[in-house]
Amino acid sequence: MMAILLPVCRLALLALISGVCFMARLVAPMPLPTDTPTCTAAQSAQYSLTFTGKWTQAAFPKQYPIFRPPAQWSPLIGVSHSVDYHMWRRGDFASNGVREFTEKAEAWTLMKEVDTAGERIQSALGIFSAPAVRGGTGQASAEFEVFARNSYLSLMVRIVPSPDWFVGVDSLDLCEGDQWRENVSMELYPYDAGTDSGFTFSSPNYETVPQDKVTQITSSFPSHPANSFFYPRLKHLPPIAKVTLTKVKKTNQIISLLVEPTQSNQLPTDNEIEEKHIRTPLDCEVSPWSPWGLCKGKCGDSGVKHRTRYVLLHSANHGTACPLLEEEKKCTPDNCL
Known part of the structure; x- marks a missing residue:
């Protein structure tokens, strides 16, 4: 009976070892960190x-x-x-x-x-x-x-x-x-x-x-x-x-x-x-245009209306200068009889 059990035990042990080796091939070992510098200075x-x-x-x-x-x-x-x-x-x-x-x-x-x-x-x-x-x-x-x-x-x-x-x-x-x-x-x-x-x-x-x-x-x-x-x-x-x-x-x-x-x-x-020689150019910033104002002029003649905008940020260090802040265009006068 003992002679029969020994070969069986050997087979079971070999199967166990084989399974462990197979799993080891599937799960790669975690690499040790090698990029972390280590200071070995003897003195402070x-x-x-x-x-x-x-x-x-x-x-x-x-x-x-x-x-x-x-x-x-x-x-x-x-x-x-x-x-x-x-x-x-x-x-x-x-x-x-x-x-x-x-x-x-x-x-x-x-x-x-x-x-x-x-x-x-x-x-x-x-x-x-x-x-x-x-x-x-x-x-x-x-x-x-x-x-x-x-x-x-x-x-x-x-x-x-x-x-x-x-x-x-x-x-x-x-x-x-x-x-x-x-x-x-x-x-x-x-x-x-x-x-x-x-x-x-x-x-x-x-x-x-x-x-x-x-x-x-x-x-x-x-x-x-x-x-x-x-x-x-x-x-x-x-x-x-x-x-x-x-x-x-x-x-x-x-x-x-x-x-x-x-x-x-x-x-x-x-x-x-x-x-101090570093001078960052700063461009002028302006607001959006306002709505056009009322058309002003004599009835029967061409009138003029205006719109404006204002400076949000003045230019500095040779940045882009501010554009025109007022604009006008011709129109037909309002409320003419």
Whole structure:
């Protein structure tokens, strides 16, 4: 009996193995990620960050905010983090913290979100800040430290005034293999957080329902003539700000969480002076024609009637001049007996 059972068991075992092998051929193994960079730097690095506002009336003449409030920038909020964290991301929905920061420049909820993420992913995240820039142009500076396990940088600065517009950096890796990058310079362009539906810098607060995703604002998007950044003659908007990072010699100073910013320079820099040659042409915009007025003239003679339109936006920087604002044509006088 035992001699009969052994061949049967062998056949069953072979069938089981064969089935497993067949299923293995059907289900391909999941490939291991190979495109995620890994920082192997032995030491941490300290960086000096300089934010430069380049928001000038010459470069952005349309609806440029002159007062209540004038063009300016909120304080900068930055974080050094690991690859599995995002403060904000183009194409994703903004968090509540990002909403509050981009609409009101309030950062407490955003900082709490960073703390919670740090506890969840068990990775060191360091928050730092830089002071506000009280003008469209000017500079603000800060220093921060990065380690191999949190070699990425993200930051945000709110455009003031605006509905929910900001500039920022999403997950810039400062490490290349076992070396830290010495210098990095990035031009910044406006983004819409997708939480407020205003088109202009001074639009009233009007919540976007349902919430949109974070999108980049361009010279043609949103495609609406009321949009403060709508310049259909431009292929690309000029950069509205810039961030420069420089690796500095480490000191024994311990960079604390949210240290009070001490470095700020509101005076024009050489870079800003160079940028003043950027002059974006702004075409004149006029309203539609009014209806034709009454035909005026002597009975029996040819009369004249008029229609008018008014200037919505004056031209600037050699843009197309305004057309005629009044037009007339001949007519037969009204109410003639």
